[in-house]
Amino acid sequence: MSRSGPEARRGALTLRDVSEASGVSEMTVSRVLRNRGDVSEATREKVLEAARHLGYVPNKIAGALASQRVNLVGVIIPSLSNLVFPEVMSGISEELEDTGLQPVVGVTNYSPEREEAVLYEMLSWRPSGVIIAGLEHTPAAAAMLENAGVPVVEIMDVDGPCVDSCVGISHKRAGLEMARAIVRAGYRRIGFLGTKMPEDHRARKRMEGFEAGLAEAGLELEDREFYSGGSALKKGREMTETMLTRSPKLDFLYYSNDMIGAGGLLWCLENGIDVPGRMGLAGFNGVDLLEGLPRRLATMDSCRREIGRRAAAIVAGRSPTGLVGGERVELTPTLEPGDTIRAV
Amino acid sequence: MSRSGPEARRGALTLRDVSEASGVSEMTVSRVLRNRGDVSEATREKVLEAARHLGYVPNKIAGALASQRVNLVGVIIPSLSNLVFPEVMSGISEELEDTGLQPVVGVTNYSPEREEAVLYEMLSWRPSGVIIAGLEHTPAAAAMLENAGVPVVEIMDVDGPCVDSCVGISHKRAGLEMARAIVRAGYRRIGFLGTKMPEDHRARKRMEGFEAGLAEAGLELEDREFYSGGSALKKGREMTETMLTRSPKLDFLYYSNDMIGAGGLLWCLENGIDVPGRMGLAGFNGVDLLEGLPRRLATMDSCRREIGRRAAAIVAGRSPTGLVGGERVELTPTLEPGDTIRAV
DNA sequence: GCCGGCAATGTTAGCGATAACATACGAGCG
DNA sequence: CGCTCGTATGTTATCGCTAACATTGCCGGC
Numbered sequence: 001m002s003r004s005g006p007e008a009r010r011g012a013l014t015l016r017d018v019s020e021a022s023g024v025s026e027m028t029v030s031r032v033l034r035n036r037g038d039v040s041e042a043t044r045e046k047v048l049e050a051a052r053h054l055g056y057v058p059n060k061i062a063g064a065l066a067s068q069r070v071n072l073v074g075v076i077i078p079s080l081s082n083l084v085f086p087e088v089m090s091g092i093s094e095e096l097e098d099t100g101l102q103p104v105v106g107v108t109n110y111s112p113e114r115e116e117a118v119l120y121e122m123l124s125w126r127p128s129g130v131i132i133a134g135l136e137h138t139p140a141a142a143a144m145l146e147n148a149g150v151p152v153v154e155i156m157d158v159d160g161p162c163v164d165s166c167v168g169i170s171h172k173r174a175g176l177e178m179a180r181a182i183v184r185a186g187y188r189r190i191g192f193l194g195t196k197m198p199e200d201h202r203a204r205k206r207m208e209g210f211e212a213g214l215a216e217a218g219l220e221l222e223d224r225e226f227y228s229g230g231s232a233l234k235k236g237r238e239m240t241e242t243m244l245t246r247s248p249k250l251d252f253l254y255y256s257n258d259m260i261g262a263g264g265l266l267w268c269l270e271n272g273i274d275v276p277g278r279m280g281l282a283g284f285n286g287v288d289l290l291e292g293l294p295r296r297l298a299t300m301d302s303c304r305r306e307i308g309r310r311a312a313a314i315v316a317g318r319s320p321t322g323l324v325g326g327e328r329v330e331l332t333p334t335l336e337p338g339d340t341i342r343a344v
Numbered sequence: 345m346s347r348s349g350p351e352a353r354r355g356a357l358t359l360r361d362v363s364e365a366s367g368v369s370e371m372t373v374s375r376v377l378r379n380r381g382d383v384s385e386a387t388r389e390k391v392l393e394a395a396r397h398l399g400y401v402p403n404k405i406a407g408a409l410a411s412q413r414v415n416l417v418g419v420i421i422p423s424l425s426n427l428v429f430p431e432v433m434s435g436i437s438e439e440l441e442d443t444g445l446q447p448v449v450g451v452t453n454y455s456p457e458r459e460e461a462v463l464y465e466m467l468s469w470r471p472s473g474v475i476i477a478g479l480e481h482t483p484a485a486a487a488m489l490e491n492a493g494v495p496v497v498e499i500m501d502v503d504g505p506c507v508d509s510c511v512g513i514s515h516k517r518a519g520l521e522m523a524r525a526i527v528r529a530g531y532r533r534i535g536f537l538g539t540k541m542p543e544d545h546r547a548r549k550r551m552e553g554f555e556a557g558l559a560e561a562g563l564e565l566e567d568r569e570f571y572s573g574g575s576a577l578k579k580g581r582e583m584t585e586t587m588l589t590r591s592p593k594l595d596f597l598y599y600s601n602d603m604i605g606a607g608g609l610l611w612c613l614e615n616g617i618d619v620p621g622r623m624g625l626a627g628f629n630g631v632d633l634l635e636g637l638p639r640r641l642a643t644m645d646s647c648r649r650e651i652g653r654r655a656a657a658i659v660a661g662r663s664p665t666g667l668v669g670g671e672r673v674e675l676t677p678t679l680e681p682g683d684t685i686r687a688v
Numbered sequence: 689g690c691c692g693g694c695a696a697t698g699t700t701a702g703c704g705a706t707a708a709c710a711t712a713c714g715a716g717c718g
Numbered sequence: 719c720g721c722t723c724g725t726a727t728g729t730t731a732t733c734g735c736t737a738a739c740a741t742t743g744c745c746g747g748c
Contacts, residue, residue, distance in 0.1 A: 014704055025728050041742045055491050060468040060702030080430040089424055105449050124404040147399055233636025263636045270638055292577025292607045294614055298632045358734055369698050382695055406734030417715045
């Protein structure tokens with residue numbers, strides 16, 4: 001209600017308005033609003049009152065430009081509908097909570113070009129850190145990360161070289177160990193079911209590790225099936241049916257994620273297949289969902305939340321290691337045998 | 345490690361660097377990089393080459409301050425782990441794709457105070473629009489939205505007054521119609537299972553509408569059960585068991601979301617309960633997951649993606665209605681009877 | 689050959705905040 | 719009483735970019 005109305009138009013409110021309303025300089029208002037520097041209690045009150053009354057919202061754009069500081073952390077992930085990434089996000093948010101830093105999300109849909117574009121866009125806001133999923137980037141994206149001049153944490157995966165820091169698990173090893181466990185349990189004729197995504201390097205590495213594990217025992221994958229799009233649970237069913245029709249002698253199915261694994265499990269149970277006797281099953285990720293299934297699917301936890309936390313800690317400069325960058329954190333996924341692998 | 349030259353430290357790269365490298369003025373570089381104004385083809389090439397070579401990334405902070413334009417849209421939602429919101433996000437992203445606008449997400453965890461804080465933070469970046477879930481806000485948040493001076497779209501819900509525009513479905517009506525369908529199918533002794541979240545106004549409205557629908561037929565809810573946290577699928581099972589133990593005469597269970605409904609369905613099937621003969625079941629949302637279940641759970645689609653699209657269209661100023669604000673879009677959820685309600 | 693007119697480029701003045709430095713003022717001290 | 723010192727506040731100069739307004743050349747028409 002001050003000058004000619006609440007505010008002639010948007011954002012019309014600036015430090016100057018508050019300063020005039022409270023009778024002190026802009027600088028003092030700025031100090032009060034940021035809790036920085038010495039300001040007398042009386043002045044502080046006066047200023048806060050004026051700001052509140054006017055409904056002033058600081059302009060961080062100007063603030064950031066002047067101070068060369070931005071309290072944003074760019075987070076770049078392939079997808080939000082994957083279940084996995086929202087959990088990573090939670091970990092990040094949790095850890096960033098009281099650092100004054102704020103995550104900003106960008107989604108790439110597993111497209112390297114899109115990743116490059118999203119990264120460019122993010123960097124143009126000069127965030128004080130970047131967390132990005134995966135170790136594989138276009139050359140241009142890699143160069144940008146290299147020159148970002150802020151902490152960069154590549155997450156989810158540690159199988160390969162990273163630009164600055166990385167936090168994740170070895171998907172190769174995850175596949176390998178699952179294969180060993182399966183072989184140890186006596187299964188021999190094994191099928192693989194996964195996503196048709198050349199760009200999902202982690203799924204690929206898991207499969208490679210898995211095959212390597214089988215190879216140790218002189219085994220090979222007997223069959224494979226890939227899908228894309230649609231309800232993962234449904235696809236899991238369909239693929240399982242397809243595969244078992246085609247290769248009825250299989251005695252184990254390894255799924256590249258828990259959702260399709262769950263679909264497969266439901267199908268097997270409905271079709272009277274003895275699990276884990278006649279047929280063993282395993283997925284990957286360790287999602288919540290599994291707890292509600294009729295039987296607990298074997299899986300391997302992918303440490304999603306922990307990955308988020310550790311990555312955020314590095315960006316926030318509070319890593320427990322005390323390092324400032326160039327950190328490499330490999331978490332160890334634990335095998336959860338559930339009820340779908342024979343006990344040894 | 346590389347050149348102690350090009351940029352001594354982070355972001356040292358500015359328009360000036362590019363301008364010097366290419367021998368034209370900063371303004372011309374700016375024009376080239378934004379594709380604005382007349383620039384000769386030769387100059388354009390020269391500038392782009394220099395920019396690429398240096399690895400220049402424009403500083404949008406400065407750009408936004410100077411131009412008073414920010415290509416960001418703030419999106420404020422309660423949660424990312426809910427399945428529902430990522431889908432809304434997809435709709436938003438899709439629609440925003442070629443508008444030059446970029447969504448920035450803030451998560452409130454269903455806390456009004458957190459919502460207020462997130463909103464304040466967002467507005468301080470002066471986005472060119474805000475999309476926010478729900479119609480209920482703290483007075484301060486409402487005031488901020490009111491004075492934002494940019495398009496504000498409240499989404500998901502239309503049962504109540506909105507600040508500027510809103511896009512959603514009527515949860516009251518959704519509950520009401522589900523109740524009518526259930527009554528019509530001959531069920532009479534009905535239980536409700538939902539989340540223990542006073543702040544989830546939409547779930548609350550659904551329940552209210554549901555009760556109103558029952559009341560039309562002179563019925564009342566015979567039992568209710570609420571949960572919070574944990575695996576929704578598992579909770580669905582547990583609650584179903586609890587409720588049917590306590591109230592064995594119930595003949596219908598209405599779940600406030602599909603996940604717990606799915607858990608309930610699995611439990612019923614495992615326990616040999618005749619669905620939908622002896623017992624009818626229904627959920628809410630229409631999620632993908634349902635397709636993979638042994639039987640299709642009755643549900644009501646909540647138009648999530650469409651809500652995202654329409655909201656984004658309004659913010660982007662491309663609403664099909666041609667209106668500039670103050671729009672009210674009520675979408676109509678469709679009942680999907682699935683296999684868990686008796687045919688009439 | 690002079691000048692209007694247009695296309696291509698340059699200059700100037702902020703955008704709204706903050707860093708860094710300056711100033712005012714009262715207290716405490718010898 | 720003069721001086722130092724520390725606290726509370728004000729001034730000035732950017733931050734990197736863009737809007738708006740010059741300016742420069744070159745063209746053709748009369």
